[in-house]
Amino acid sequence: MxxxxxxxxxxxxxxxxxxxxxxxxxxxxxxxxxxxxxxxxxxxxxxxxxxxxxxxxxxxxxxxxxxxxxxxxxxxxxxxxxxxxxxxxxxxxxxxxxxxxxxxDAANPGVSDALAGALGLTVRRPLAPHADGAETGIGRIGVLAEPEPFSAFVERVGAALPATSPGVYGAGDPDRPIRTVAVSGGAGDSYLAAATEAGVDAYVTADLRHHPAGEHLEQRGPVPALVGVTHWASxxxxxxxxxxxxxxxxxxxxxxxxxxxxxxxxxxxxxxx
CATH class of the missing domain: 3.40.1390.30 (NIF3 (NGG1p interacting factor 3)-like)
Structure with a gap:
């Protein structure tokens, strides 16, 4: 049949x-x-x-x-x-x-698992878990096999995702070691605080807006470096x-x-x- x-x-x-x-x-x-x-x-x-x-x-x-x-x-x-x-x-x-x-987006595995996998991350948990405590929710937190400079990590993202005219852009110290990473497929600047609270080294998402991103980077204390991609590519x-x-x-x-x-x-x- x-x-x-x-x-x-x-x-x-x-x-x-x-x-x-x-x-x-x-x-x-x-x-x-x-x-x-x-x-x-x-x-x-x-x-x-x-x-x-x-x-x-x-x-x-x-x-x-x-x-x-x-x-x-x-x-x-x-x-x-x-x-x-x-x-x-x-x-x-x-x-x-x-x-x-x-x-x-929220399923396990879902959109952000696919993004994390493309970047070579081993997923540990959701970035914003559902209230029921299950392994579902928006975004994922993962780790690289070995730390690498932020500049190299931005290049990693660019090589892993399909090419777009805007490309991939980063905000952070190029020499900062990156090991733990949060990702959120689609528009994710509403989860900047969650990425900061998680203590990750970098956050990859799409549609980062000027003011939320700028205010995030101006905070006192350590905050994740940012990698911006287009919505479709993410x-x-x-x-x-x-x-x-x-x-x-x-x-x-x-x-x-x-x-x-x-x-x-x-x-x-x-x-x-």
Whole structure:
């Protein structure tokens, strides 16, 4: 019997339980028939035109995305709107869409485990554990096999993640030894205090804003050095993790999207300050 959309969803729900999702989130099946057969799946970070194009070109019957397509409440999906047009195209092309967002962030293993693994970290515990005390929660704290200078660690991050136009940037003493590291896939400056309290040497996350980062670095006493990456790059390693979840569930061909959906695509020549 061929796998169905619901078979793939069952495997993803087991790996990324929906009860771990934040109350404001929108996870689950966005469009498509749970009973339809699936031979090919595309896993991506963003359900946007580029990845829908890729799914159609691959002949995929299901897109598994990290970010929701319809996070805010909507009253319609007319085809003359950007998101409505994607819904119509997927339905017409026989492509279902399933999203695993903050439930995938908090699961064990989840988004930040994939990021930590890409950086060569051995994970010790969540950065911000769930209140139930389980090994779930946002972010991860891990250790490198051997300490290395912060400048080398920033290079490590840049080499481990897919290239983007903004690249990878660091804030800290280039010679500072780095051994313990906190990571949080996606926008993570709300966890700066948690990283400081954990006593890590460095914190890697995306979408670091000027004021929170600056105020963090101005604190008295030791604080983690910061490594900033783009949102898409920080969460892309999860695609490989989710793909393995689907492959283990049955005979489904799974592809990880090769298209960069980071919105920043032009960079001026600059220098390090």
């Amino acid at each position: 061929p796998a169905t959309v619901s078979d793939v969803i069952a495997a993803l729900d087991a790996a990324y339980p929906r009860e771990l999702a934040e109350s404001w989130d929108a996870v689950g099946l966005v469009c498509g028939d749970p009973g339809e057969p699936v031979e090919r799946v595309l896993v991506c970070v963003d359900p946007v035109t580029a990845t829908v194009d890729e799914a159609v070109e691959l002949g995929a019957q299901l897109i598994v995305a990290h970010h929701p397509l319809l996070l805010r409440g909507v009253h319609g999906v007319p085809a003359d709107t950007s998101k409505g047009s994607l819904v119509h195209r997927m339905i017409r092309s026989g492509v279902a869409l399933f999203c695993a967002h903050t439930n995938a 969460e892309w390693p999860w695609c490989g993790q989710a793909a393995e979840v689907i492959r283990r569930a049955g005979t489904v061909e799974v592809h990880v999207s090769t298209r960069c959906t980071d919105p920043w695509n032009v960079r001026a020549n600059g220098s390090t300050t």
